[in-house]
Amino acid sequence: MHRPSALGNGLKRLVSAPRGCRGFATVTEADVESARRYCLKQLHDYDAHLIRRFMPPPVQDTYAALRALNLELVRLPEMVSNPTIGAMRVKFWHDAIDRTFSGQPPREPICILLHKALRELEQRTGGGGGGSTSSTKSIKFWVSRLIRTRERHMDNRPFATLASLEDYAENTYSTIMYATLASMPLRSMHVDHLASHIGKACGIVAVLRGVPVLAAPPQPVRSPSGLETPSRSQALLLPLDVMAEEGVKEEQVFRQGPSAPGLQDAIFKVATRANDHLITAREMLKRLKAGQDPGHEFEHQGEGEHHYVDEESDAARDVRRGFGVLLEAVPAAQWLLSLEKANFDPFASRMSLSLHPPQPLVGAVATMLYELIAIVRPGNLTEVKEIAQTVGSLVLRNGGVIRGLSNWGVFSLPKPVSIHQMKHTHGHYFVMRYDSSAAVHHDVRSTLRLEPRMIRAAHVKLGDGKLETVSRFGPPRWRTQGSEA
Structure with missing residues (x-):
């Protein structure tokens, strides 16, 4: 719920947007690259950037566009100087999304990037002729629901009950996860069920994190005519039923902050509901991996786009495919842990997070994303495959995940640095991306050092930003024997 007070590019684009949100005749690669950077x-x-890396490459643009759209909508109450302009901006987004899904995106970075992702999705699912697939229809449904929900909550009304807060989280954060899953495309009742619980937890956490921000006096809005009074007042979005039970009064929170009577008890009660959803998702995941049913019914089955042709699909396989989306649970759990350590004082938790950033997500899941470049002596291509299979098996046996494997053919070696390397002027090489713990990574390196057919091997931690090769990855593409040098 963090809402920066600066007037962002979104409102400026509203002023300069052509009448009717006229779209591009064509979208160039330069347009897409600029939109992606934006x-x-x-x-x-940091968590959003890292989670994006765990998404399949074709889904990463969709994820970035949806997260950016959500931020644009969240910022609206403080970006505009009066509700009328806010309503105009929401109308712009309704029209822009309609035009994006019809193939005519307006000059808006989010729409351009989303349009590119939709075109690629249609090509992957057989809808490349311009017709809408069931996946694109699902994405449009979820995105439209996100915009409608944000529109209803632009005035920062408090939630009447804890259940209404859960509904809000379902219609925002869970909905973003549904749209991301649809862009894979992955239609699985069990994965949607997990996403529902995780999204509800994330939405509740977002409201709790926003307590210190929205309870503070709002900053003036800078408009073309100068500073104007902000459109919103101080707000406290905690559920009214919880506040009544704990004796929390809005005005006391605005004046006294964390010292307001009953505030920490109310925060505890709301945070417990978020944690309950994470616990439920964790238990569901264990049962699904063990080949069991999830343990309870999916309450939203049959609603919206929650219709499934094959309800008995391979749950374990679907969970693996949707793993990146489900990682949204990790930063939410980390923040709840920080809140608990601060005795459920959101003001203290916010300060501790700013002074001591949370551990990186890879630390929480005890893995790192590595890229291995392995150069094998020239000769029988089967040897290259055997070495790749040995490394892959080692990673998988120890709880790692293979993210990509590709063979790039023949590599001319630079000046040799050892007697062993002097025997060869070139070699075959393959590249593998994998997630593993540091211990497994060490075992991989040791295995390659002991492999007599290896010439050289290099590892890169992709978090260092030294290598960007995502677009080259996919199923293994081995050269045939006849094409070898």
Whole structure:
């Protein structure tokens, strides 16, 4: 719920947008690259950048566009100087999304990037002729629901009950996860069920994190005519039924902050509901991996786009495919842990997070994303495959995940640095991306050092930003024997 007070590019684009949101005749690669840079720049929190890396490459643009759109909508109450302009901006987004899904995106970075992702999705699912697929229809449904929900909550009304807060989280954060899953495309009742619980937890956490921000006096809005009074007042979005039970009064929170009577008890009660959803998702995941049923019915089955042709699909396989989307649970759990350590004082928790950033997500899941470049002596291509299979098996046996494997053919070696390397002027090489713990990574390196057919091997931690090769990855593409040098 963090809402920066600066007037962003979104409102400026509203002023300059052509009448009727006229779209591009064509979208160039330069347009897409510029839109991607803009959307990635909007993802200010480290967790979003890292979770995006765990998404399949074709889904990463969709994820960035959806997160950027959500931020644009969240910021609206403080970006505009009066409700009328806010309503105009929401109308712009309704029209822009309609035109984007009809193939005519307006000059808006989020729409351009989303349009590119939709075109690629249609090509992957057989809808490349311009017709809408069931997946694109699902994405449009979820995105439209996100905009409608944000529109209803632009005035920062408090939630009447804890259940209504859960509904809000379902219609925002869970909905973003549904749209991301649809862009894979992955239609699985069990994965949607997990996403529902995780999204509800994320939405509740977002409201709790916003307590210190919205309870503070709002900053003036800078408009073309100068500073104007902000459109919103101080707000406290905690559910009214919880506040009544704990004796929390809005005015006391605005004046006394964390010292307001009953505030920490109310925060505890709301945070417990978020944690309950994470616990439920965790238990569901264990049962599904063990081949069991999830343990309870999916309450939203049959609603919206929650219709499934094959309800008995391979749950374990579907969970693996949707793993990146489900990782949204990790930063939510980390923040709840920080809140608990602060004795459920959201003001203290916010300060501790700013002074001591949370551990990186890879630390929480005890893995790192590595890229291995392995150069094998020239000769029988089967040897290259055997070495790749040995490394892959080692990673998988120890709880790692293979993210990509590709063979790039023949590599001319630079000046040799050892007697062993002097025997060869070139070699075959393959590249593998995998997630593993540091211990497994060490075992991989040791295995390659002991492999007599290896010439050289290099590892890169992709978090270092030294290598960007996502677009080259996919199923293994081995050269045939006849094409070898």
